[in-house]
Amino acid sequence: MTEQVKPLSNTATAAPAAPGGLTGYFRKVLAIVRKDVAAEIRTKEMISAMLVFSLLIILIFNFAFDLRAENINTVAPGVLWVSIAFAGMLGLSRSFILELDRGVLDGLLLTPVDRSAIYFGKMIGNVLFISVVEIILLPVFVILFNQPANILPMLAGVVLLGTIGFAGVGTLFSAMAVHTRAREVMLPIMLFPVVVPVMLSAVRLTAGILDQVPFEDVRHWGVLLVAFDAIFVAASFMLFEYVVEE
Amino acid sequence: MSTKTILADQQKTGSGGFSWGLALSAVSGLLMLAALYMALVGAPDAVNLTSPAERAAQRIFYFHVPAAWIGFLAFIVAAGASLMYLITRRQRWDMWALASVEIGVVFFAMVMLSGPIWAKPTWNVWWTWDPRLTISTISWLLYLGYLMLRGAIDNPDRQARFGAVYALIAAISVPINWVAIRWWRTIHPAVVLPGNNSAAQGEFGMSADIRNTLLFCLFAFTVFYIMLMYHRINLENLKRRVDTLRQQILYR
Numbered sequence: 001m002t003e004q005v006k007p008l009s010n011t012a013t014a015a016p017a018a019p020g021g022l023t024g025y026f027r028k029v030l031a032i033v034r035k036d037v038a039a040e041i042r043t044k045e046m047i048s049a050m051l052v053f054s055l056l057i058i059l060i061f062n063f064a065f066d067l068r069a070e071n072i073n074t075v076a077p078g079v080l081w082v083s084i085a086f087a088g089m090l091g092l093s094r095s096f097i098l099e100l101d102r103g104v105l106d107g108l109l110l111t112p113v114d115r116s117a118i119y120f121g122k123m124i125g126n127v128l129f130i131s132v133v134e135i136i137l138l139p140v141f142v143i144l145f146n147q148p149a150n151i152l153p154m155l156a157g158v159v160l161l162g163t164i165g166f167a168g169v170g171t172l173f174s175a176m177a178v179h180t181r182a183r184e185v186m187l188p189i190m191l192f193p194v195v196v197p198v199m200l201s202a203v204r205l206t207a208g209i210l211d212q213v214p215f216e217d218v219r220h221w222g223v224l225l226v227a228f229d230a231i232f233v234a235a236s237f238m239l240f241e242y243v244v245e246e
Numbered sequence: 247m248s249t250k251t252i253l254a255d256q257q258k259t260g261s262g263g264f265s266w267g268l269a270l271s272a273v274s275g276l277l278m279l280a281a282l283y284m285a286l287v288g289a290p291d292a293v294n295l296t297s298p299a300e301r302a303a304q305r306i307f308y309f310h311v312p313a314a315w316i317g318f319l320a321f322i323v324a325a326g327a328s329l330m331y332l333i334t335r336r337q338r339w340d341m342w343a344l345a346s347v348e349i350g351v352v353f354f355a356m357v358m359l360s361g362p363i364w365a366k367p368t369w370n371v372w373w374t375w376d377p378r379l380t381i382s383t384i385s386w387l388l389y390l391g392y393l394m395l396r397g398a399i400d401n402p403d404r405q406a407r408f409g410a411v412y413a414l415i416a417a418i419s420v421p422i423n424w425v426a427i428r429w430w431r432t433i434h435p436a437v438v439l440p441g442n443n444s445a446a447q448g449e450f451g452m453s454a455d456i457r458n459t460l461l462f463c464l465f466a467f468t469v470f471y472i473m474l475m476y477h478r479i480n481l482e483n484l485k486r487r488v489d490t491l492r493q494q495i496l497y498r
Contacts, residue, residue: 169415176408180398190395190412193388194419197426220429228422235418239411242332 028113032121033128039098040129046091050133054087058137058144076145077206081199083137084159085166085192088130092170093187095126096178109244119171119240123233126167126174127160134159147210154209161222162202165229166195172236175243194232201225267476274466274473281466285309289459299367306364308459312467313356314382319471320350321389325417328410337486338479340406343413344396345478347389349471354386377427384423388416402489 040046061079099105108118138156142149170191177187201221208218215222285308291301327342361379362372373379392412399405 172411172415176395176411179401179404179408180395181400182398186395186398189391193384193391193423194415196384197419197422200426224422224426231418231422232415235415239332239414242407242411245407 025114025117028117029120029124032108032113032118033124036122036125037128040125045098046094046129047132049094050087050091050130051136053090054083054133054137055140057083057086058141062144072145073207073210076141076147076210077203079145080137080141080206081162081203084130084134084162085195085199087133087137088163088166088170089188089191091129091133092126092167092174092191093177093184095122095171095174097183100178105244115241115244116237118244119237122175123167123171123236126171127163130163130167131160134163151209155206158202158205158209158222158225161225161229162198165198165225165232166191168229168233169194169236172240172243175240197224197228201228267480270469270473270476274469277466277469281308281463284459284462288455290453290455292456297367303364303367306360308463309467310357310360310364311460312463313353313360315464316467316471317350317354317357317382317385319468320346320353321385321417321420323475324350324389324392324413328413328417331406331410332414337406340409341479341482341486342475343409345475345482347392347413348478349474351386351389351393353471354382354389357382358386377424380427381420381424384427385416385420388419392416402486 058079061075061082065075065079096105099108109115134156138152138159141147142152142155170187173187173190173194177183177190180186201224204221205218205225208215208221285305289305289308292304324343324346327339327346330336331339331343358379361382365374366372392409395412396405396409399408
């Protein structure tokens with residue numbers, strides 16, 4: 001832990017407007033990401049829960065829909081994204097609970113870092129954790145739904161974009177939900193209506209990949225997804241300081 | 247903010263408001279009665295609708311559209327007030343946002359109750375995943391979330407701050423949601439804003455009488471909204487004053 005605190009105090013002495021300000025900022029963000037990754041490697045709490053949960057969802061959908069060959073491509077994108085959304089929700093809701101319960105958040109707020117660096121650190125951490133789950137989930141999805149393996153790279157791109165949008169605003173809401181009485185219960189209620197465009201465009205893009213339609217036909221969904229990511233990461237980045245201010 | 251300044255602030259806004267509130271209520275009540283008369287009796291039947299059920303249901307339009315307008319107006323006001331709250335940190339803006347969201351949720355509930363009653367004779371289904379229906383539902387859920395979020399927080403300062411942050415995110419998400427949902431097919435008639443949608447069902451031409459009735463109803467609903475806002479903000483003011491006084495007495 002001490003070796004991670006050191007670069008923080010070093011960069012903080014530099015003036016914010018100095019030429020090295022941006023790299024200094026990224027080093028602070030990275031330090032927070034590294035802290036989260038270290039904590040996760042030691043506890044394995046979030047990733048294992050998310051992974052098992054997402055696999056269970058895929059299995060349950062298989063039973064519930066009794067998936068047969070003729071309707072597999074109709075429901076497959078939906079199944080994939082419901083399992084990503086639910087598993088991601090599970091991880092996001094844990095994202096700030098440890099921070100609050102162990103007093104880490106107070107420590108982070110006391111360090112001479114910009115509040116937005118905390119947001120980016122937490123967000124990148126969340127995207128990383130959800131991505132690790134997805135790296136295992138995607139091959140399972142391809143196997144269970146009998147898809148050709150060569151769609152995996154394109155699928156991974158869509159999944160990454162969707163995850164950024166999901167975790168971008170999810171990290172902000174997670175920091176809010178942790179202060180409410182209901183805690184985990186509040187996060188989905190707040191997050192799902194906001195991420196409807198992510199789900200819509202990600203499902204459409206995934207369906208496009210599975211059906212092998214030319215990219216031109218679904219490009220507008222890709223544009224929407226990227227626009228959503230940019231807008232909501234920017235908005236969350238600006239609003240985060242109001243959430244953690246005390 | 248110290249309790250003294252809160253009290254002083256609230257006494258300023260609370261005093262002398264009674265006659266204004268009464269006048270507003272009276273004007274709004276008369277306008278709404280007039281709007282009811284115009285919508286049910288005064289307006290002519292829409293000419294190109296054939297079945298009597300469709301003609302009767304078409305009159306829902308005079309309250310359905312204004313209710314949707316108030317719903318969106320309320321959410322725009324809430325977003326503006328939330329932004330002002332985050333900038334100025336004045337309690338008054340928080341009250342504006344809270345009052346506006348509460349009213350908006352009620353009006354959206356009205357939209358979604360009156361819509362299916364019209365849709366059944368016209369579209370022959372109660373509900374369809376048309377963009378306008380979907381966006382209304384999502385907006386309604388977004389702002390129900392706002393009220394639930396506030397309800398789950400004990401600290402009043404945090405309630406106001408989180409509420410403002412959430413209201414702003416919700417306000418940004420509505421137009422993006424709209425674009426996403428719009429890319430599905432639409433069958434909702436574009437009566438108010440012109441649109442060339444050949445798939446729309448239940449469309450009717452607006453004669454001058456129909457348009458005037460609609461404009462009058464929009465006006466009456468807007469006054470109604472202002473009246474509700476006025477009273478809700480007053481009520482919130484009084485509630486917070488009582489809370490402050492109670493705390494002062496308890497911790498004296």
